[in-house]
Amino acid sequence: MSNAAMKNSSATHSTTPATDTKQLIRYRAESGLGVIELSDPPANTYSYEMNRQLDDAILQARMDEDVHVMVLTGAGEKFFCAGANIQMLTEVDPTFKYYFCLHANETLLRLENTPKLVIAALNGHCVGGGLEIAMAADLRIARKDGGKIGLPEVNLGVLPGTGGTQRLSRLLGKSKAIELMVTGRTFSFDEAKQLGLVNDVFESENFMDRVMEYARQFCPPNKASKAVGRIKRAVQTGWEIPIEAGLALERENQQLLFESDDAKEGLAAYVEKRPAKFTAK
Numbered sequence: 333m334s335n336a337a338m339k340n341s342s343a344t345h346s347t348t349p350a351t352d353t354k355q356l357i358r359y360r361a362e363s364g365l366g367v368i369e370l371s372d373p374p375a376n377t378y379s380y381e382m383n384r385q386l387d388d389a390i391l392q393a394r395m396d397e398d399v400h401v402m403v404l405t406g407a408g409e410k411f412f413c414a415g416a417n418i419q420m421l422t423e424v425d426p427t428f429k430y431y432f433c434l435h436a437n438e439t440l441l442r443l444e445n446t447p448k449l450v451i452a453a454l455n456g457h458c459v460g461g462g463l464e465i466a467m468a469a470d471l472r473i474a475r476k477d478g479g480k481i482g483l484p485e486v487n488l489g490v491l492p493g494t495g496g497t498q499r500l501s502r503l504l505g506k507s508k509a510i511e512l513m514v515t516g517r518t519f520s521f522d523e524a525k526q527l528g529l530v531n532d533v534f535e536s537e538n539f540m541d542r543v544m545e546y547a548r549q550f551c552p553p554n555k556a557s558k559a560v561g562r563i564k565r566a567v568q569t570g571w572e573i574p575i576e577a578g579l580a581l582e583r584e585n586q587q588l589l590f591e592s593d594d595a596k597e598g599l600a601a602y603v604e605k606r607p608a609k610f611t612a613k
Contacts, residue, residue: 354372355385356370356371356381356382357369357386357388358371359389359393361393361398363544364398364400364551364552364557365544365547365548365551366392366396367403367544368386368403368405369405370382370404370405370406370407370412372407375410375414376406376411376412377414377418378413378415378416378461378465379416380432380435383432383435383439387442390439390446391442394448397612400448400550400557400561400612401448401451401547401548401557401560402446402449402451403547404450404451404452404453404465404466404469405454405543406462409475410479411455411456411462411479412452412453412456412457412458412479414457414459414462415460415462415463415464415485416461418488433493433494436461436494437494437495440464440494441468443469444568447562447564447565449471449547449557449561450469451470451473451543452465452473453539453543454466454472454479454481454521455475455539455540456478456479457478457479457480458479458481459518460496461492461496463481463482463483463496464483464495465494467495467496467503470564471531472531473533473534474530474532474533474534475539476522477520478536479521481518481519481520481524481529482516482518482519483496484517484518486513486514486515487516492513496513497513503528503529504527521533551612552612553610553611556592556595556608556610557612558589558594558612559589559592559594559595562585562589565585566578566581566582569581592613593613594610594613597609597611
């Protein structure tokens with residue numbers, strides 16, 4: 333797109349979403365976990381500014397050596413995320429909508445490619461763009477009877493435009509993914525588990541405490557978090573390339589792990605018949 337076109341697009345709207353300084357993402361690090369919370373009640377709909385803040389939080393968690401696993405959730409108990417902010421989309425032109433989707437895609441790719449395990453805690457309804465965010469995580473844990481899940485964008489005359497068509501088909505296969513997207517059907521978390529869209533459904537009571545406990549099992553001293561992260565990277569990247577290249581990638585990640593203190597500890601603990609105590613080094 334030309335510079336002139338971009339200037340005209342900017343001139344169309346005197347106030348763009350980027351000027352909003354409201355805190356839409358809340359981030360904290362605790363006990364080896366980097367917790368990222370989508371926070372725009374009541375529905376935690378995402379906007380351009382939320383994407384910018386989400387990108388910042390992902391980078392912060394990625395670069396923090398004391399964070400081993402990332403947990404992504406929504407504020408409150410009713411919604412993980414209801415998708416894109418429709419009001420925002422009605423106020424911007426098609427050019428901005430395109431760049432909004434582009435930026436969202438880049439953010440979710442960063443989340444997907446970060447060499448740390450990402451767990452999406454689906455505390456409430458997870459539809460549209462909310463599910464697209466969740467599918468960029470490595471594991472999805474849902475709250476029992478917490479809400480509905482699905483990609484109903486077809487009912488708005490559009491498609492799931494921030495990775496939905498690509499990630500859902502990779503998770504469920506082409507035919508089932510197409511069926512769910514063209515019908516726009518939303519369904520329960522229990523059905524999502526049966527389909528393989530979510531990994532598990534936890535009881536509603538103390539849901540986030542249960543998720544945090546679940547996530548800590550992948551942190552040291554329980555697990556070699558570097559190995560967990562490299563397993564993720566080998567799968568995420570290897571999934572998209574020929575098997576020969578994927579095997580080469582696997583060997584490279586393995587070599588990096590062989591050089592780590594955790595590999596030495598894990599091998600020694602096995603020989604000595606004792607539990608390993610990993611340090612993420």
